[in-house]
Amino acid sequence: MLVVPLSTTASQQQATFSATVARVRVDVIVTDAAGRFVDDLRPEEFVLYEDGVEQRILSTQVVDLAAGRITEFVPDLSRRADLTMRPVPSASMAGDLGAVIFLVDLPGLDRRNKDRFADAWIKLIDETELMGIPRAVYLIDQVGYLRELAPLTLSVDELRGAAQEVRDAPLVRRGVHDQLVRAAADIPGEEALDFLFLNEVRIFEAQERARTRSTFRLLTQFCSVLSAREGRTALVWVTSEVQLAEGGPGTALAAAALANSDPGFVSGTVDRSRGTGDILFSYLSIAPQMSELQRDLHDTANSSNVSIYTLDPRPAREHRSLPLDMRVGNGDLADLLNDSAVQTSLDGLKDALWQAADETGGQAFIGATELDQALRRIDIDTSKFYLLSYEPSAPQGDGEFHTLRVDVRRSGVNVRERRGYVGLTPQDREAQALAAALVLPGAVSAVPVEVRAYRGWSAAGKPIVRLVVAFEQDLGQQQAGPTQVISHQIHAVALDAIGVTVDEINQQLSPRGSVSPRIRSGERPIVYMHDWSLLPGTYNIRVAVRDGTNGEIGATAIDAELPAPSSQWMASDLMLTVADPSGSAQPLMTGWIFSDETLLAYVEVSVGGEPFLSGRILDADGLQPRAILPETMLTEDSVGIHRGAMRIRNVPPGDYILELELADHTDGNTRSFRVPLQVLPG
Template sequence: MLSLKRGRHGRAVVQGSSSSYLARRMNQLMSRILSFSLCFVVSVHFGIGEAHQIQTPPPEQTQEGQPEQPVFRTGINFVRVDVIVTDDDDNPVTDLTIEDFEVFEDGDLQTVETLQFFEISGTQSSSEPPREIRSVYDEEVEANRPDVRLFAFFMDDYHVRRGAGLRIIEPLVNFIRNDLSPSDLIAVMYPLTPLTDVRMTRNHEAIIDAIEKFRGRKYDHEPRNGFEFRYASASAETVERIRNEVSLTALRALMTRLGGLREGRKSVILVSEGYTNIVPPQLRNPIASEFDDPRQRNPFISSGDPRESARRMMADVSIRSDLERVFDTANRNNTSIYALDPRGLASFEFDIDSGVGLTDDSNMLQSTMATLRDLAETTDGRAIVNRNDPTDGLRQAVRDSSAYYLLGYTSNDTPTDGRFHEIRVRVKRRGLDVRARKGYWALSQEDLERLEAPAPAAAPSDVDLALRVLEARRNATQIQTWIGAAKGNNGLSRMTFVWRPIPRVPGRAPVDVSGVEVVARDEGGTVFFEGLVPAETTIASQSDLSPSKEKQVHLPIVAFDVEPGLLRLDLSIQGADGRVLDNDVQTFTVPDFTEMAIALSSAMVFRASNAYEMRQLRTQSGAVPEIGREFRRGDQLLIRFETYALGEASPSVEAALLNRAGDVMAKLPVVLPSAGGDFYELGLPLANLAPGEYLVELTASVGLEPVRQLIAFRVTS
């Protein structure tokens, strides 16, 4: 059980939790997030405005002689740092007072103003089961409870060999099941996991399921997704540097995510064999995804070469720079890293068949292991290295999060220089081991300006964007256009441009447009298409083969191939008398369908007024897509699109009808392409829909990589 009681000398001791705690935290949540999540929260927490003390609310009338409860405030120069104090047997010391601590910032003694001691047993504060996390709100509320511990597992498959990865699964699973409390919030993240998919949860079995799928891929350069296919032809050194950047950037993002949940201590279990920016010469393949060259596997190929020594020195400097950014992020977000080396008690870094010499092998093993120690020690964590059984090291992470002091002081120098300031914490009692952050990064003037500036408007969701495009079509003044992208030949993308005059509006003079001059070029000026797209016309022509007259129809549509990237369309709208009515410039980002693991072409929408027209549309391959997105209830829509996947993968395709809030109203049946056909089709009669705005959602997935496209339209009476 955990509560917070008033201790002597201004000491607050957490031992249980009151029944009113959750309601009080819910009322404080929004103001607390605004004042703290935007600040740089480190070992050390900065805030603007009033800080909320984590303790049970006092009774309305204080008993006579009882001292007032301490107020823990924060400000621009108010610094908080968590401190772990243990005895010789590594047991936490729980009876220290505010007078027992001394804090030095850059060698200058500071005055400790506040002190809290947190002791978390992991047991529930009530007989009710732990609250399930069903929303972001639940996550934020529960993460801010003082009786809840936060753990995140970062499974760095890019830096773990397959065998070592398989060996470490069982200890991690046992740790979650046997050592973590049901009330603990945990999460798991891989280097390529989107940050939006990382959620703290109490469903520990779901995390175990994700960990059991862990497969190490160190030095396995076979591409497995669209992102990796982009650099599949790069050298092994380039691929390893990219993987380092991806992993360390993802680790920093994870710690930033945890820092936004609460001020208190958070722990990241980093499963990795360490980091280096150098590849042994025996493994430096010119193309990483191809087989190794056996001629390179000479253990003496770099022996005594001064160039290799210089290369190693530069690699050490660069990886140190990369790690310093991780240290900075961890300190800013009060997150400790427990670096777990799955190699166990390792004697060698490489297998014998790799051909790496013993000296190079030993240097690589020691340097990668040193990076794990640095990550742990600099962030007030522990390095779980050189041990075949990591259980004790993992349990240490639980003990560290279960008993610690949180002290606060106002810096004497009031720094706002944006620099790192060293912190040393001492206790006056002898024979105790004190662990605390190495320091903090002060806010700079630019940081203060950003904090005081109004919050930027939230980015619109894809539903809002689709509805905005619908409104923009309605407000067009001369013509309406539709531009779609599909996969072309020889690595190009096929663009289709269609236009029509705006519909006749009562009381407004009709717009007489004869054609649109189109120039399509990339950002470098290369022209892919230039020409006039005339309005739809029907003329009579005399065939040479038949005396009968035929009707020839010119449709306002053109298709051309472009290279993926930024595309600019210059449109010149011409009137019937030859005058230029208006000019317009439209820009698009053309996707590279050859590099995407799964993709959808731009969906084409066709309108039919009755069943006969719908049958005609289904049998026609050259019909012009509907440009407008405003339909009557008597209309029927036919939607066609293509899907693309790498290799021989067969995507799973689904469709749904959404309301303007993005909620699913109904699933729509999708017709698979016929033999020799390329298009998926779905029909949508509008008779059952009330007037309003709707969206059709198209999704395609291969494995765990779904893509989505939204088509907004309006139904009138």
Template sequence: MNRKALSALLVLLLSVSPAWAQQEPLPDQPYVLKTTATIHILDIVVTDKKGKVYTNLKQDDFTIYEDAVEQRIRSFEPPSKHTMPEGSGLVVKSSADLPKIGAAPVTILVLDDLNTSFENMAYARNRIQKYLEAQPAVMKQPTTLLAATNTKFVVVKDFTQDRAELLTALHKYFPEYPWKQMKSGGGGSGAFERMGESLNSLYSMAEAFRGTPGRKTVLWVGKGFPAVDLLNLDTSSTILLQAGIKRITNALLDSRITLYTIDPSSQLGTIGVIGTSDDLQDYETRNDGQPFSDEINFSTLAPATGGKAFFSRNDIDAEVAEGTEAGSNYYTISYTPSNPPKPGEEYRQIRIKMRDPSLTAVTRDGYYPPDPHVDATGAPIPRTPKEQRDELEAEMGKAAMSTLAYNGLLLSLAPADGGKVKLGVASGGLKWTDEPSGKTRAEITVLQVAFSSKDKALAHSSQELSAEVMGRIQNPDQKAYFLIPVQMPPGTTRLRVVVRDAVNGKIGTVELLTGGK
């Protein structure tokens, strides 16, 4: 791989900090960046041979296998447990309302203007409009509309059930001409840059919507990044790219995101393309059980997460409807592996056997076991405090510069006296640790950025804070409050605050509009 192209990709894919974040380093102490859950959650869609969805099955109808070993089911939820509050009408008007829906699913529509020709996206938007017009005035699922552009990943319309508001936002959205796609085509540094930006958009969604407990159906309308043939790369480039794709894949699965990719172009050469779970399993059988052994293809992420890749069809509205319907009728099963991964294992396959062989169950294909960071030779690299700080700054910097509302932590923000703001953090999202004094303690990192009306960062600051309470928190909605000083230079129109739990890595964001005063 061209070194310039690889560098462009890794800057985006492996979390290099924004330039302004380097100006004010966070305190010199180690951080815990990730936690590894031992309980695996599967969202499962069951259909018959004609594609009809089955919603009345019992736990005994399912048998779970991980790497060919049968697993004991810990919990089982039928589709009836994943519904909106009964008789509630219009519940969700913005991201702030998502806690009201419990474990009900949400839909995320993404317009891929970064990787798709202007003509194909114009047609795609027309079909998305047709899909929305066919929905009830109050949509069954909260839906958000996002766009991947040449320069950023933007929110076109926040989560809402109001069909009219989504249609209005779609009509007002004026897409950028895809000059990066036109310039780079399928190769060169521009193509790898688009790959990094696309994967970073997926990672941002995984982190931002982590606090929404139900299934999240992402309908990515566009071509996605060009495929990368790993067999033509040197060993170090292959290792680094695979490390990036592993991180993205696990982030999507941890956030319970199921991806459906919808290519609006008329492709004739789709023979051999991995579009369904059966396609992916056949591929893994031929490639030592690995989903990305010789090629990294955007569409492969769909069946890997339990979704589907659509190709060479012009009924995009029907494809969106199919993905949304699957996201509405799913079972949730959890288990703890009875055969934990061994050091060095690359990938763990998950398979489901139905008691009725005429039924097909579709879920995530598997997962990558936790793996230490490796260098270009595959050798582990010790995680120094500085490396951990750099990664922490990168994660929080991305959240600060994003327009997505991160809900891993639920926050509130209000003006206070003395040039300060009152920050509230719901205790249920924090990791509380026991202290010898009998108190429990939570630690957070807070990053605040002041923006102008043109979204230029005018000032920023960060600090480490902690809260202590006697005994254990009984009410997860109870908030821990912090008074923090703010920097708002003249011209500031909004203050964005990013909070990250120092132990479990959950991130939340909240904004305060200042009106330029």
């Protein structure tokens, strides 16, 4: 069970999404001819244009996240004022300025270079003591689904775990490069070439085109979600092969083979009539929809302040290399593979990577010999930049795309910035922030949220997931009294094992309600509980909470498994509930209680005989008993479910282990529970 803490240390906090933007912020990276960041520019050296019209720059800052410092130029003065950040900035502070998100495109890699990238990445992480900017890791798996391996975090251990998961990910797909070598070795005689070889090439390259379209759509959706972020996002797209052309290297190989046997053959296409109909290949023209999909990706990334950094872990020596048996003793096939059309088509697999980086203000790292150096350059490029802000002259929320351009009045420098943005209304931006919360829950934490999911049965005896959501709200500014304003919205989706949404919850909490003193004082969170009827299966439940008073959103996710109905004895999960002296009760989410509170251990049994709950309280080491708890019989209801709760009172302050056993007198079934418990003075 995944539980996200309500309060975290600075190294565990996550970046914040905001629903509104007062000014347009433009992150600008300026480098010299050697690629070094130029850090001595003055405000008057920047010229910023929106839709070709020069804008008045309201603030200019130099952000150095690695050093933990923001240097701001004081208006109308010729000096700088240093505003020093904390030595280790929180992720929410750093995340408002920048973040790095790794997107590992597993279907676009082969096993060797996937492992090569992961090894270099793990090495770099192991050499890192502190993260100056939050990072997240996502994986496109072999069937094209997006998986979160690590949310935005400053935790080195969490990132290393994600990198190791990439290293361990199984990969059975044969890449374009390897498929080409295999196809060359299998080229038959010219007669069979028509019917067998071309058909195999056609099928494989149709699959590659479909994969490319799917990847572009996923990347575009990913960037759209990131538009809710305040700062610049560096999206590191790790892949080796993206086929834009209608045909790929296999088509070029077939064209070379046919040209050898038919001097009149027109290079660039393979168009041969055969009994099954006409099949047209072209390795020179872009496949239908590809240009539009590319443009959508680039525009969405620019509008979302996302710079795409493309990283191809395949070393340059392998881009056009052939296996030894192709180079020695197999001259005809080697000549075909070295044909200029084949080599050009292989190079074309990198075009989308160069273009994505160039169009979005990122960088392309293709054929890098030292991957750890490429990763370091991405870190440097992301952690140091100029931050300009201005008030746009165009009406806010017009829904139009507005181009941006930054010039620097200094020769010999390179300038990179996002190409534009879409003017969204606050309502549209809020909707995007909510979408971000449900698509990328690990990246949204303006409202700290904790979620738990308990398996049980409804009053009608149906299997359910008992969803418990806890969040904090500052009620200290409200007028004292039992009635307080609570204006939160709960949004939750349940995704099945293949990522399809099967059900959702959209709940506006009651605007007014009775609030216990401990919730009002902030000692206890606000808790929402929902009995969710779902079909048996495994689910990823994503929950977003929106604070109606300020528009802030927090989110998290949890996995839940709901077993199929059975004629066998089955127990629910144990749910602990705490009741304070005022009589207010709620599920225990904190792991601790006050000594004047009552703890209730609630459990259910299906197909039971005479189930009962017993237990004891042990010391913190779980060795010495401190108290023996009386047995509690579970009561069978009208639908055949036994339910019951053990009451635990008057536990003195201290650290304990709560050990409970659910047993059935009739058939001997048992289930044990061990829960750490801290008791504070009440």
